[in-house]
Every structure is written in C-alpha cells, then in structure tokens.
Amino acid sequence: MTEKLFDTVLVANRGEIACRIIATLRRMGIRSAAVYSDDDAGARHVREADVAVRLGPAAPRESYLNVEAVLAACRATGAQAVHPGYGFLSESLDFARALDTAGIVFIGPGVKALELMGDKIRSKNHVSSHGVPVVPGIAEPGLTDEQLIAVAAGVGFPLLIKPSAGGGGKGMHVVERKDQLPAVLPTARRVAASAFGDDTLFLERLIAVPRHIEVQILADTHGNVIHLGERECSLQRRHQKVIEEAPSVLLDEATRARIGEAACDAARSVDYTGAGTVEFLVSDASPGEFFFMEMNTRLQVEHPVTEMVTGLDLVEWQVRIAAGEKLDLDQGDVRLHGHAVEARVYAENPARDFLPTSGQVHILQEPSGEGIRVDSSLLPGLRVSSSYDPMLAKIIAWGPDRDTALRRLDAALAETVILGIGTNIEYLRLLINDRDVRAGRLDTTLIERKLPDLAFRRPGEAELAAAALATAEGLAAGPSPWGRADGWRVGARAPLTLVFAAADPELPDDVVTVRGNPSGAGADAIVTVNGGPERRTSLSRDGHRALVTLNGVVHPLMLASLPGDGSAGTTLWTGDAGYAAPLRRRTRAELLAADRAAAGRAEGAADPVLRSPMPGTVVAVAVADGDRVTAGQPLLSVEAMKMEHQLVAPADGTVSLNLRPGDLVKADQVLAVVTADPEPVGPLEPAEPEEPAASPAAASAAGTPEPREGAGHAGF
Incomplete structure (x- = not known):
C-alpha cells in the first residue's frame, strides 16, 4: 500500500452514486468535494460532502457536463483527483485529457482505453482482432442514414441500432423490418x-433469446488484471437494466473462467487500469457461446452485487489504483460467496408506460436488516427534478443462496415507502416474484413479454376513504368558509364529492363522496367509494401513520396531506399502491374541455387532442401549425429524464400547435390538436319515407346521445 493517497477527491456526479462514493472517501479519511446544479442545491450528496461547489443551471450541459466548470471546482477545492461516477463525464476522453493537462488525476482508465472502448465501433473491431468473439453487424464510423439503410440487408432483420458513443441502452432501437429503418434512424x-x-450509429444482428452477462475486472498500473466474476443483467426494459444479480445461474465454473479470461484479454488489449466492466451477449440455449458487446470504462450502476459476493469495495480500489497502488490479490484469491440481487428504484409510473415522474418526497422509509444494503439519494423533503436520470436508489439483498436473496429483496421492497412521487416499487416486487424469474429462466426480452399480464394494484377502498377524509379535514380547517369552493353553506353540511385521478389513464377515475362530519373523534362521516355501499368511517393520524376505520374494521396505512390550490385542498399519497390525487380545479377544467372537444366523435375514433405524457422539454417539432398530416406521422418529441417520447398524428387531418424545440411542458399539457378530415360524402341514396319524430325518452332508449357536460368526471 502507498503511504499517501489523495487529500481531496472531487466527485463529478450527483444522486445515489455521488453519495456512495462520498461514503467510501469518508471511510478512507479523504476529504470529499461535491458539485451541484441549481436543481440539486439541497441534494443529499451536497449535504454529505465535506465541501460543495455550484456548477451552474439545471441543464446538464451547463452544469454536470460543463468541463470548465468542473475544473474550476477542482481548483476551488484543491482536489488532487476526480471520481466521475457513471454517466455524465465518466467516459469523456476530452474530460480526462483536460484533467491531465491541469495535473489532476482522473480516477478511471487511461486515454488509450477511453479512446478505444468509448467508441463501440472501434472497440468491437479492436477486441475482435485480439481474439474476443463479437456479434455480427456493421460497425464502420461515419455512415450516413442512407448508407446504413443500404447495408442493413446484409446484417439481417431484426436488427439493433446502437449509438457508437453510448451506453446504458440509451438510443438503442430494435427494427423488425427494412421499411421501418428510415423513420427510426x-x-x-x-x-x-x-x-x-455524438450521433454516430452502427447496426448489429439481434440475437434471439439472449442473456446479458457482464464481467467485472480490476487492473492496476503494474500490469495485473483480474476479474471478479460475472453479473446477470438480463432483466431489462427498453435496454435499461432493472434487476441485476451475481453470480449468474446460467454459467458453470468452466464457462465462468472462459468468459472472465475473455474480459481480461479485452482489458489487457487497451492497457486498462482501474475498475471496468466487459459486457457480453450469451446464448440462453448455448451458454458456452458468448459475444463481446462493449466495455464500460467506469463503475457500473450494479457494482454493489459484486461487492456483496466478493467482500471488496470497488470504489476504494479505484482510488487506490489511481494513486499508484498495486493489487494485493490475484485471480486465485477471488472467491464468490452467496448470492446478491439489486433492484433499481426509479421515479416513474409503470401504469403509464413507465413515464418519468417528479415531485417532492414527503414520506421516506428505507429498509434495513440482515443482508440488506441501500444506495440512495433520497431525503425527506427532497424535490426530484425532471432534468436528470430518474433513478432514485438501489436496494440490494445478499443471501447464502439465490432464493434467500430474492426473499430478502422482496421484504426490503415491501418495507420501502417513498411517498410524494410515483415509483416503480410495486412493479419490482411483481417482477422478482414472477415464476420464471424465481426459476432463473431469464433473457433480455422477458420483461417485455411479461408486462401485458402484470396487474398493478389500484388504491383500495380504505386508502381512498382515508384520502377523502383527510381532504375534507383540510378543507374544514382552511380559510374563511365564504372563500372556499367545497360546498360550504349555512345549515347542514353539503355532501363533498372528490375525484381521484387514476394512475393509469386507461382506467376510470375514482369518485368518493363524503357526508357528515369528517373531523373529530366520532365516527360520524359516511363515505361512498365509486358508487359502492355507504361506510361509516373515521380517520386517526399520528404523523404520517394513519388508521382508517370502515364499518368497524381498522386499516393501517401511510398518508401525507399537502397544501392544495383552493379547490380540493390537499393531495394525498397513500399506501404501497402509489398515490391518489384529488383533481385540482384547473386539471378538472381541462378534462371537461377535452370532453367537450370529444363530444360527437364517433365511438372508437381517435382522440384529436395530444397531451404531453410527462413534464419535460420539447426536443423536436416535425410539422408546422396548419400542416396537413396523416395518421401515424411524427409530430413532435418530448424528452425528460433522458427518455424521449414521440407523439404521432392520431388520424388524417390538419394539425394545430404552437411549440418550438426547447419549450418546457407539463404532464398532460395539450401539445397539439389534429382536426380530422371530414367523412367523404357518397352518392345520394333514395329518400326513405319519414317517420313521426320520436320523443326524447324514446330517442335516448334508441341510443341517440343526449348532450352531456364532463361525463366521467364528478364535480366537487
């Protein structure tokens, strides 16, 4: 070991990975320096570091990707080294060179490794020349869209479009047929x-039923390279890993040794130093057949599962290797003990196609116990921005065997409470309890196949009743009754009707009616949920823990009441099923307007109104106001938390919009309206004899629609 490491290390990242690195630096006695954007001024990593420096506004290019700002932070804090975490500048060749010029150590590999492995095209060609097997495809730099289309037939369909400079599955697209390629590129x-x-792309053959297995390596500056076993990362959605585990149940010891040596060969070929990961596609049907995909020249999100089964701190070894230390273990010293599984907790709504969510953390309860580890960026009161990746935390469970690890992870997820923002926790529990997952029958397409059958639980009667009572209490304790919009009147209390928005837009909203006195010790409120039976109901609260009684049956839950906008009074977050939010006045007005716009539309006809599926930024507008469009034609794209969502014309018609790239939009904001073409008028038919006019009742019975206002949305 060296006698002297670094005095100060700057962590050029944010979120849970910055917190995790800072924890190791603290244990090693090294002063930590954090950096932050305006959106992250109150973030957990800022609070936990010894010193913190503002980089700039929220936009990553003006803060975390701003090399000059990070260098200025290094100078201000006296940092001798920079740990880049993952994402942002972690694999930036220009950043590594700038640090070298400034005399600051980059805690990562050298320039040669970054240059070769940071470009998927070059890395694939390079390792192939060193005997590492690669996936068939076209990997040539500088190909235009037209050239890629021309060579695609030689690769074969289905194929995968991949960004050469990318990672983490971002920008990857599956193309089933040749005619789809021009629109996707x-x-x-x-x-x-x-x-x-960097917009350079390449094409790869899509391997059916593949498993994604990666190998963790460590290499020092003295020529020593070892691997620390593999991680199974086959549970992915849209090429983003969701659940990772170590070791893989697919590999036997002989295959583990072969794939590990192939990873070490790839690292040696670029004189790699530090911690890195070599990713392979492995055939589920033939585990002995594996193909190099890429090398991640950084720490991986899923590194904790390797740490749990090896007992090694990879961040500590990154720091020690960067300081010039020699590895004090060889390949024969590496032993894998037990099994570890990691679940990524995201700010997203699985019921709405996993669209990112944002908001404030009002209740936080993180798990603990034997074999449980939590890497988290969360704090009570933390506001989650839509400017960055939606990952909030990682929950990791270790056990002496895989079954134990999975059971502990399920229990830990059940114990986790993050109220105030939508998360994927319920989805994670459904996934790890799937029969195929429990049996180890994994592949990279499993999640997509399973999703249609996953049933997400909606808030139940007890949760909705509690939310309604808490809302009513908030209204009762509000400002002067003369200024409230809750139905207050002199005399008997008017019934209060609340509409709670369903998390899944395809499902109807929940309607709850409250009669009587919802506050006080007496159970004298009557609650009706979705037209069901009347329930005598009471609510007692101790902080965020609450007990709601329905007809004498007590139900415990977690509940938070937030200030409202004067129409509904509060927003409630209840139970592990997510949230129930009373519709605000403006939201309800927009829904009524949409109902009116849709009135008269033929049953089954496409909705002409296109809304933003998430809060974000308009990144592309493909048409102009007043353009003639056809069904399925791309109109514009919205991006949030590194996810791009494309909106297309629902029908042939004329589009109305008033947006430009760079505009910020809210969730459910109307972005465009497509006025459908009128139905063609056919040849006139002979007139039928007129019949006597039907009465309104008869017309209604015959199915003639009567005028309606706001159907499906009950009033307050």
Whole structure:
C-alpha cells in the first residue's frame, strides 16, 4: 500500500452514486468535494460532502457536463483527483485529457482505453482482432442514414441500432423490418447526440433469446488484471437494466473462467487500469457461446452485487489504483460467496408506460436488516427534478443462496415507502416474484413479454376513504368558509364529492363522496367509494401513520396531506399502491374541455387532442401549425429524464400547435390538436319515407346521445 493517497477527491456526479462514493472517501479519511446544479442545491450528496461547489443551471450541459466548470471546482477545492461516477463525464476522453493537462488525476482508465472502448465501433473491431468473439453487424464510423439503410440487408432483420458513443441502452432501437429503418434512424441519432454528444450509429444482428452477462475486472498500473466474476443483467426494459444479480445461474465454473479470461484479454488489449466492466451477449440455449458487446470504462450502476459476493469495495480500489497502488490479490484469491440481487428504484409510473415522474418526497422509509444494503439519494423533503436520470436508489439483498436473496429483496421492497412521487416499487416486487424469474429462466426480452399480464394494484377502498377524509379535514380547517369552493353553506353540511385521478389513464377515475362530519373523534362521516355501499368511517393520524376505520374494521396505512390550490385542498399519497390525487380545479377544467372537444366523435375514433405524457422539454417539432398530416406521422418529441417520447398524428387531418424545440411542458399539457378530415360524402341514396319524430325518452332508449357536460368526471 502507498503511504499517501489523495487529500481531496472531487466527485463529478450527483444522486445515489455521488453519495456512495462520498461514503467510501469518508471511510478512507479523504476529504470529499461535491458539485451541484441549481436543481440539486439541497441534494443529499451536497449535504454529505465535506465541501460543495455550484456548477451552474439545471441543464446538464451547463452544469454536470460543463468541463470548465468542473475544473474550476477542482481548483476551488484543491482536489488532487476526480471520481466521475457513471454517466455524465465518466467516459469523456476530452474530460480526462483536460484533467491531465491541469495535473489532476482522473480516477478511471487511461486515454488509450477511453479512446478505444468509448467508441463501440472501434472497440468491437479492436477486441475482435485480439481474439474476443463479437456479434455480427456493421460497425464502420461515419455512415450516413442512407448508407446504413443500404447495408442493413446484409446484417439481417431484426436488427439493433446502437449509438457508437453510448451506453446504458440509451438510443438503442430494435427494427423488425427494412421499411421501418428510415423513420427510426433520425430519432436514434437525435437521442445519441443529446445523451452523448455524438450521433454516430452502427447496426448489429439481434440475437434471439439472449442473456446479458457482464464481467467485472480490476487492473492496476503494474500490469495485473483480474476479474471478479460475472453479473446477470438480463432483466431489462427498453435496454435499461432493472434487476441485476451475481453470480449468474446460467454459467458453470468452466464457462465462468472462459468468459472472465475473455474480459481480461479485452482489458489487457487497451492497457486498462482501474475498475471496468466487459459486457457480453450469451446464448440462453448455448451458454458456452458468448459475444463481446462493449466495455464500460467506469463503475457500473450494479457494482454493489459484486461487492456483496466478493467482500471488496470497488470504489476504494479505484482510488487506490489511481494513486499508484498495486493489487494485493490475484485471480486465485477471488472467491464468490452467496448470492446478491439489486433492484433499481426509479421515479416513474409503470401504469403509464413507465413515464418519468417528479415531485417532492414527503414520506421516506428505507429498509434495513440482515443482508440488506441501500444506495440512495433520497431525503425527506427532497424535490426530484425532471432534468436528470430518474433513478432514485438501489436496494440490494445478499443471501447464502439465490432464493434467500430474492426473499430478502422482496421484504426490503415491501418495507420501502417513498411517498410524494410515483415509483416503480410495486412493479419490482411483481417482477422478482414472477415464476420464471424465481426459476432463473431469464433473457433480455422477458420483461417485455411479461408486462401485458402484470396487474398493478389500484388504491383500495380504505386508502381512498382515508384520502377523502383527510381532504375534507383540510378543507374544514382552511380559510374563511365564504372563500372556499367545497360546498360550504349555512345549515347542514353539503355532501363533498372528490375525484381521484387514476394512475393509469386507461382506467376510470375514482369518485368518493363524503357526508357528515369528517373531523373529530366520532365516527360520524359516511363515505361512498365509486358508487359502492355507504361506510361509516373515521380517520386517526399520528404523523404520517394513519388508521382508517370502515364499518368497524381498522386499516393501517401511510398518508401525507399537502397544501392544495383552493379547490380540493390537499393531495394525498397513500399506501404501497402509489398515490391518489384529488383533481385540482384547473386539471378538472381541462378534462371537461377535452370532453367537450370529444363530444360527437364517433365511438372508437381517435382522440384529436395530444397531451404531453410527462413534464419535460420539447426536443423536436416535425410539422408546422396548419400542416396537413396523416395518421401515424411524427409530430413532435418530448424528452425528460433522458427518455424521449414521440407523439404521432392520431388520424388524417390538419394539425394545430404552437411549440418550438426547447419549450418546457407539463404532464398532460395539450401539445397539439389534429382536426380530422371530414367523412367523404357518397352518392345520394333514395329518400326513405319519414317517420313521426320520436320523443326524447324514446330517442335516448334508441341510443341517440343526449348532450352531456364532463361525463366521467364528478364535480366537487
């Protein structure tokens, strides 16, 4: 070991990974320096570091990707080294060179490794020349869209479009048929340019039923390279890993040794130093057949599962290797003990196609116990921005065997409470309890196949009743009754009707009616949920823990009441099923307007109104106001938390919009309206004899629609 490491290390990242690195630096006695954007001024990593420096506004290019700002922070804090975490500048060749010029150590590999492995095209060609097997495809730099289309037939369909400078599955697109390729390539380039600053693309054959297995390596500056076993990362959605585990149940010891040596060969070929990961596609049907995909020249999100089964701190070894230390273990010293599984907790709404969510953390309860580890960025009161990746935390469970690890992870997820923002916790529990997952029958397409059958639980009667009572209490304790919009009147209390928005837009909203006195010790409130039976109900609260009684049956839950906008009074977050939010006045007005706009539309006809699926930024507008469009034609794209969502015309018609790239939009904001073409008028038919006019009742019975206002949305 060296006698002297670094005095100060700057962590050029944010979120849970910055917190995790800072924890190791503290244990090693090294002063930590954090950096932050305006959106992260109150973030956990800022609070936990010894010193913190502002980089700039929220936009990553003006803060975390701003090399000059990070260098200035190094000078201000006296940092002798920079740990880049993952994402942002972690694999930036220009950043590594700038640090070298400034005399600051980059805690990562050298320039040669970054240059070769940071470009998927070059890395694939390079390792192939060193005997590492690669996936068939076209990997040539500088190919235009037209050239990629021309060579695609030689690769074969289905194929995968991949950004050369990318990672983490971003910008990757599956193309089933040749005619789909021209429409997908521009989107892939735009995402690649936005995420990585390089829109170079290449094509790979899509391997059926593949497993994604990666090998963790460590290499020092003295020529020693070892691997620390593999991680199974096959549970992915849209090429983003969701659940990772170590070791893989697919590999036997002989295959583990072969794939590990192939990873070490790839590292040796670029004189690699530090911690790195070599990713392989492995055939589920033939585990002995594996193909190099890429090398991640950084720490991986899933590194904790390797730490749990090896007992090694990878961040500590990154720091020690960067300081010139020699590895004090060889390959024969590496032993894998037990099994570890990691679940990524995201700010997203699984019921709405996993669209990112944002908001404030009002209740936080993180798990603990035997074999449980939590790497988290969360704090009570933390506001989650839509400017960055939606990952909030990682929950990791270790056990002496895989079954124990999975059971502990399920229990830990059940114990986790993050109220105030939508998360994927319920989805994670459904996934790890799937029969195929429990049996180890994994592949990279499993999640997509399973999703249609996953049933997300809606808030139940007890949760909705509690939310309604708490809302009513908030209204009763509000400002002067003369200024409230809750139905207050002199005399008997008017019934209060609340509409709670369903998390899944395809499902009807929940309607709860409250009669009587909802506050006080007496159970004298009557609650009706979705037209069901009347329930005598009471609510008692101790902080965020609450007990709601329905007809004498007590139900415990977690509940938070937040200030409202004067129409509904509060927003409630209840139970592990997510949230129930009373519709605000403006939201309800927009829904009524949408109902009116849709009135008269034929049953089954497309909705002409296109809304933003998430809060974000308009990144592309493909048409102009007043343009003639056809069904399925791309109109514009919205990006949030590194996810791009494309909106297309629902029907042939004329589009109305008033947006430009760079505009910020809210969730459910109307972005465009497509006025459908009128139905063609056919040849006149002979007139039928007129019949006597029907009465309104008869017309209604015959199915003639009567005028309606706001159907489906009950009033307050």
